Amino acid sequence: MIWRAIDAGSWTWASPQWQRYTGQTCQDSEDWGWLDVVHPEDRGVARCSWQQAHAQGEFHADLRLRSGSGDYKWFQTRGKPVFDPNGQVIEWIGTSTDVDDLRRLQAEQKVLVAELQHRTRNLIAVVHSICAQTLQRASSLDDFRDRFEDRLSALSRVQGLLSTSEHDPITIRRLLEIELSALGDGEIGSKIVLDGPDTIIRNSTAQTLALAVHELSTNALKYGALSSSAGRLDVTWHEEERDGAPWLSLLWRETAPSRPPAAPQQKRGYGRILIEQALPLQLGARTDLSFKEGGLSCLIDLPLKLAHESDLS
Secondary structure (H helix, E strand, O other): OEEEEEOOOEEEEEOHHHHHHHOOOHHHHOEOHHHHHEOHHHHHHHHHHHHHHHHHOOEEEEEEEEOOOOOEEEEEEEEEEEEOOOOOEEEEEEEEEEOHHHHHHHHHHHHHHHHHHHHHHHHHHHHHHHHHHHHHHOOOHHHHHHHHHHHHHHHHHHHHHHHOOOOOOOEHHHHHHHHHHOOOOOOEOOOEEEEOOOOEOOHHHHHHHHHHHHHHHHHHHHOOHHHOOOOEEEEEEEEEEEOOEEEEEEEEEEEOOOOOOOOOOOOOOHHHHHHHHHHHHHHOOEEEEEEEOOEEEEEEEEEOOOOOOOOOO
């Protein structure tokens, strides 16, 4: 939309495009009449920009302009002076260009960048925690390397789930299948039985829960039900309502008939810390991990709704 002005903002003419969009006639927009269709919050910006235009050699302001139907859109308004042979300003000629979609996309981009920065900080904190906990409990450098790489791989797998969660929501079954399949035995359906509905879990739940499942899986492969041909792993889950809110109740039950109960450890491993401390603290879960004759049993109860509005989706 094109316009002409004199005396730092006093319009003398507005193009047909301006008239069609705003509903103003050319006479309506003359002098400072054009300011009537500028959003009230932007009128001060418009006047201030005109006061600075002569010194800066141009007029430049992003303004919200009202259409004939009453809606506001963002327009980038720019003007340049026209000089006479003596170098005196005769008038200003300018344009108002629709940048509403651009402004919206820029706002969305800022939100996305802020979210990316937030998630990156969280991810770095998780990696730091995994490194510190693994280093503290490693018996050697080789032991640290193997355990750390395994845990980073589990973290990488869940990041893959999170990257597609907008179009393909994360279910508890999918998370379990990915972690258990990573063990490499191909035993799901024979030694490993998964039974439960396709319950969708929150993105903020997936990362910590996946790491806990990884620790349970690794323990089962090294010391538990999956370390012997006679072993069996049953993972069952169901949804239930508690105090009017939906919860997921998951039971991890290992069966290894010849295996005695594990001796209590003086020092808790990373897996136990995740299950007994991190899940309740970070996700509001209720957990019960027990080592019984015949195999390990772990009960994890998770709220399926946000506990606080500030929680991630």
